Amino acid sequence: MYTVYGDRKSGNCYKVELVLHQLGLPYEWRAIDVLKKETRTPEFLALNPNGQVPLLVNADGNALPESNAILGYLAEGSGLVPADRMARAQMLRWMFFEQYTHEPNVAVARFIVAYLGRPPEHEETLRQKIENGHKALAVMERHLEKHSFFAAERYTIADIALYAYTHVAEQGLIELARYPAIHAWMERVRRQPRHLPMQA
Amino acid sequence: MYTVYGDRKSGNCYKVELVLHQLGLPYEWRAIDVLKKETRTPEFLALNPNGQVPLLVNADGNALPESNAILGYLAEGSGLVPADRMARAQMLRWMFFEQYTHEPNVAVARFIVAYLGRPPEHEETLRQKIENGHKALAVMERHLEKHSFFAAERYTIADIALYAYTHVAEQGLIELARYPAIHAWMERVRRQPRHLPMQA
Known part of the structure; x- marks a missing residue:
């Protein structure tokens, strides 16, 4: 099970949800409101010092920011990444x-x-x-x-x-x-x- | 043998040369002067429509732009990329x-x-x-x-x-x-x- 901290207004967060959905991976969505500066709270900054969503947390508790790094992580070995x-x-x-x-x-x-x-x-x-x-x-x-x-x-x-x-x-x-x-x-x-x- | 189109004033180009050197890969450096707008000539734009250096061309003639994508390509399978x-x-x-x-x-x-x-x-x-x-x-x-x-x-x-x-x-x-x-x-x-x- 993955946890995603995300704001559904954000295209960067949408990328992550689209990949999770297309790969059929289970996830829990934690809504973070960027406009309310919820990425700037001490709790959130402890998870991602760069203060941005999306942020993926895997089953081991490892936190991964940067939307495109998350896509690479989730899709590795799937049909969404070419073998060549x-x-x-x-x-x-x-x-x-x-x-x-x-x-x-x-x-x-x-x-x-x-x-x-x-x-x-x-x-x-x-x-x-x-x-x-x-x-x-x-x-x-x-x-x-x-x-x-x-x-x-x-x-x-x-x-x-x-x-x-x-x-x-x-x-x-x-x-x-x-x-x-x-x-x-x-x-x-x-x-x-x-x-x-x-x-x- | 790789060909690199690059400008040695550019840190993005330096990344590529550093990786090639550290991995001991043979390359030919083609100097492109960004300040003289040599990335905007029709010849260069045919290689990279986004008009940027560095640009890597491999032995098969495939052109790859974006410094960090080049690093990923060159270093794949080497000690510069973790296995985990x-x-x-x-x-x-x-x-x-x-x-x-x-x-x-x-x-x-x-x-x-x-x-x-x-x-x-x-x-x-x-x-x-x-x-x-x-x-x-x-x-x-x-x-x-x-x-x-x-x-x-x-x-x-x-x-x-x-x-x-x-x-x-x-x-x-x-x-x-x-x-x-x-x-x-x-x-x-x-x-x-x-x-x-x-x-x-």
Whole structure:
């Protein structure tokens, strides 16, 4: 049995729940409200000094933060991770792309609009996040014009990592209409067995 | 034989060269100057549509970007990656921490100061990067007060990933004097067999 500390508004937390659900792994969900700063309490900081959700705790009591590290841990040896060494490296490559180039823009734009209520003092930041979010989506679109998924031509945890915030990008005013290959890929992701929609 | 497209000013590129050197793997280094925008030429963008170095090309001609994905690929099955599943997940956790929380602050502060020459219009960004860089270093310090390395109590690619920009943080005006555990860890990293100093 796993315990997940998570906020269902967060795409990073959604990734973890989607993998647990698709792999049929039992878990208990402990709701943490980021907006109420529940990741900043002394109790939570003792579990994760970096003060972020999601956080996975396994049956031995080991606490693992970082959404994409959790995906790698849970999915190891499953059909969601390719066996070939270079394919696995390409999967990891897209997961680092997601955390470095995609999430800091696409997720933060959504956070500013949908959760902070688009305050005027963040307008310039929002503009930059939308612009850089489109650059990340353009890199994805170019890849998906030639490939059905991000690695190994099949559904892996790289697709889960990138789907989480891409499919709600418009909540951050990042319009997806110009990305037909991304639309087709999102539909392929939603057609996977045991797909779980985001519950935000 | 590997080919690495890299810029020796970049800590992300240094990570890759350090791993290749420590594992004794043969490689050819192709110098790419980021400041001269050589990552934005049509030729380079054909290799990596995200326009970044480092980029590894293996003997089969497969191109792999993202420094930490390259580390994972090169070091798989070596002594730089723990065999235990949770230890490997913790290693990956610190590598995602490095790319999400550490590098965007510590590396960017260094870039603004050491390579852009600290232009006045970036002063507020620099202040934020220094402040957030210290937050990342404080998380590392807290971990290293109790542990000799980031995962499995031994030197892994997580240490290489975090060493790359930490040891040159002061070039970005992020003072390291307040972090004795980080100092001791950096010394342990430098004492590893076949350590290679950064050549910037």
